[in-house]
Amino acid sequence: MNNKILYLLIVSFFLLSNSNLSAQSQNITILSIENSDRSVDLLYEKKNPGSYTLTLEFSNLSNCNVSTYEKVVSEDSGFIMKLEPLNKDQDITYSMRYSATLGAVNPKIDNLFRYILPFKNGKKIKIFESESAGEKYFGLKKSVDWKSYAVASNKPDTVYSMRKGIVVLIDNQYNDNSLLDAQFTSRRNQVVIEHEDGTFAMYKGFQKDEIFVELGQTVNQQTELGIIEKYNLKSYRLDFDVFYLSQDVVNSQNNQSSPDAKNTYQYFPPVFYTQDGRKRLESGKEYTVFVNENI
Template sequence: MKLQPTIYLSIILITTFLTQTTVLFGQNPIKISYERDENKGSYVFYCENSDVCSYIVEIRFDQLVNLRASRSLPFKGTVQRGRTKLFELNPVAQNQSTSLNYSYSYRKGCLRPKVDWDLLYLLPVAKGNKTKVSELSYLGERFGNEKKSKNWYALSFGMSVGDTVYAARKGIVVEVIDHFAQDGDNIIFARDRNYVQIEHEDCTYGQYELFRKNGIFVEKGDFINPGDPLGIIGGKNYQTGDQLRFSVFYADEYPIEKDGNAVLKKNYWTYVPLKFHVKGGTTRLLNGKEYESEHVEEIIIQEMSKKERKRWMKE
């Protein structure tokens, strides 16, 4: 599974005489800038997120001379789309020079997301269709030299040639890849796969994989409701035939060692064990069992605001 890596950027700034806003690396979705207040001698840091999804931003200072931050450092926080004020640096002693040296990194996700563990998902197949479910092992560990993510949990839904994939949960499309064509027969694992990734309201990400080349209907930035069509399934070259591979995960971290008094942390993805609405009730899907899809209004509108519900009812 292709996931957003952590991006590291660094800059050395000697800021004693700079007065203009400094913007870093304009080609990146995350830009860090600051504004200098000449009267106070302070620096106000901002983040500009030009992407449609959330990011975790971390700023570290290797050098900080005669400056004190308005919040604890290193800074780490979640930034949504648009411009966000992060913190201020104020001089400790007036009429003395200041300087700083910092670097920053960012990755997709939110700090400490409040995951809705009990939320119900729709089966991502057409209403009335039956699908056989399989729990997926992490083949990237075997074939792709990739380390298995913590609490790995992903499902495969058996489908037929030309079937449409439907959204299992409300969210915004944050990534679309649909230009890969699968070559060969009886494929077990392929690193390059067509997929749609959707960010949910609790900052988890739903990933739908194995679409047909150029078979995806949605675009980055589209708002999606449960039951909305996403694209045409692919995967006919795989051993198990046309199928959808689906998982939900969120950004997390864990301590790996101590550096003096500081605890170093490693980033990873935690996977969510899902509960689905199927014809006949709600359940955690069992490996090898067949289920019938039912797109009921109660599940479709469960995360909608009153305004969104009214709009959906009219449509």
């Protein structure tokens, strides 16, 4: 029995066009085990927390009938698939490349869940809908479902989690822009949290070394995440949004993805608890953060 490690060739988060999340090299490795019956078991090992859609693409394949395969992996390690030989007297030979995209494709979103605004209970905030940086600065087409929010402050407030989940990504490499009159910058520290229903919350705009949570940590609603950054000469700013991974075409009968299928991130506008009841956020309006023991 021969064990072969196939190192990650492509790891892409393909996250939202306005994000600055970097690909993490060798987050997932694949182990191939050649069995005595000439079949091949493919296993994986994953370093970072969170769910990933793992896509395998085979080429130069002989003695086996498979072209692409897609599977959601969430544990630290596990089984992917078995390659079965068409002719039991011959070995399977193949080349393979694979990619891992953060998120489970087309999750069953809990539309009834109500989020908490990402600041301390009782704080009054004014919401602005963030502009699409790709559209405004780079001439890209705006996503039809674009929905990202921003809150400006005159002081370094604490940012709180909107929903229980697991911290799956932390970016803490950038100094603030307090000496610049910036209109836009992609160099912002951020935290991404995966929720139980497969959605993610991105919180963007933390002071460097002022993020309070750790990778893999489970947070509850109103867990302190960190301190908001000085965005420019005028104010502090937090941007936040909720999104999930979707795919246009998947062959559900054999769990193989269509060659034309494409993973993309879709925005999801949650309903929030506020002091005035349950609301979908509107740009330019003020809301007061509200949470009680029942919530």
